[in-house]
Amino acid sequence: MVDAVPRLRAALSALPAYRPGRAPSGGGGPAFKLSSNENPYPPLPSVLGVLADADRLVNRYPDMFATGLVHRIAARHGVAAEQVVCGTGSVGVLGQVVQATCEAGDEVVFAWRSFEAYPIVVGVSGATAVRVPLAPDGRHDLDAMVAAVTERTRLVLVCSPNNPTGPAVHREEMLDLLRRVPRDVVVVLDEAYAEFVRDPAAVEGPPLLEQHPNLVVLRTFSKAYGLAALRVGYALATPVVADALRATAVPFGVSGPAQAAALASLDAEDELLERVGDLVTERDRVRAALRGVGWEVPEPQGNFVWLALGDRTEEFVAACEAVGVTVRGFPGEGARCSIGEPEANDLLVRTAGGFAP
Known part of the structure; x- marks a missing residue:
């Protein structure tokens, strides 16, 4: 006798899966997660x-x-x-x-x-x-x-x-x-x-x-x-x-x-918003650096930047991982790159320079 299959809503089969940003794999070198739009600062004491x-x-x-x-x-x-x-x-x-x-x-x-x-x-x-x-x-x-x-x-x-x-x-x-x-x-x-x-x-x-x-x-x-x-x-x-x-x-x-x-x-909002100001300054620095290596970046107003890589998206994601940085790739469209530690952002910019249009 074949066991009955639970009857579930048909609409569930059509739902896209939410894919969280990948954590860096490490491997002995630097490892930075720029894939989830997280605040790189820990909570205040x-x-x-x-x-x-x-x-x-x-x-x-x-x-x-x-x-x-x-x-x-x-x-x-x-x-x-x-x-x-x-x-x-x-x-x-x-x-x-x-x-x-x-x-x-x-x-x-x-x-x-x-x-x-x-x-x-x-x-x-x-x-x-x-x-x-x-x-x-x-x-x-x-x-x-x-x-x-x-x-x-x-x-x-x-x-x-x-x-x-x-x-x-x-x-x-x-x-x-x-x-x-x-x-x-x-x-x-x-x-x-x-x-x-x-x-x-x-x-x-x-x-x-x-x-x-x-x-x-x-x-x-x-x-x-x-x-x-x-x-x-x-x-x-x-x-x-x-x-x-x-x-x-x-x-x-x-x-x-x-x-x-x-x-x-x-x-502690005043103190927290000072950190936000630091991240905004770093975001603007990253955008200027990306422009300097040949990218036209949409005006970033969050804590991330967008690179419209098209068919090269997955190749770029892999290149970032090779230097210890994870970014959020959308295959065939582009990559969203969170603003993190300056060292991570510099690795991102250097890698992105090799993919400039």
Whole structure:
């Protein structure tokens, strides 16, 4: 007798697999991981001290609604506490947004290439991903995204700065998109790298919330705050949308240590943002050096740079590994290279010089 096969959702077979950035293999020489957009700095000593204290309470459930953190985030952005929803990183909160807005037959519009989790979280909901090609300079083509909106569209995702290409969406073009998208369609502005932005024309999501009740802003503590392993992010939204996100949350999703570390990081924000400033300076140095060896790099506003390598992507990834550096390759398209230690960045630039167009 043949054992019965468990009946699973057919949609799962069509989901793309999320591929995390590879860790460096080492091999006795230098080994640097520039493949995951991580902050190369460890948490501040004050944050590590709070984590040590929080670890003593791991036998207890955390505050399910992250009440203390929610109020601190609300004060930081000048919104009401009921407009803040915490979750397991910005991608976890995005999953809550999709579950709250989409079901089978609905459509979600986003730029492509953009954050590779987008088609996964959309597909899990049963909705259809509508991918709109980026402009040649790696920027969102917002006119084309608006044109892709139909009566089946429930959600539009805007990633600024765009992961993996780097440019930020400008404020005026975002306002134009919000004016043209139907008010009953939720627009998500994913600002996972907001703290790294230096483009004066770039959009900043929180000030737009009052006038645009269909807007949801996503932020995270993973990048600038260096808490990637703890998985804590948040959404800012109107109270009615925030209530819907809380309804789709996994109970106790944000751990006690994660809440404590995020609060401690906000206490030390000035010191942390000095580190962000150092990374921005290093990012700009790397871009200038890449231009010096023949590359046209899209304007980077996150903690990474993009090299449009096309068919040479996998060869470049292998060449980087040979000198002890891992980068994030997208075969046939290009490589996203995180900003890390200066020694790692110098190895990256030297290797990229041999692949310049």
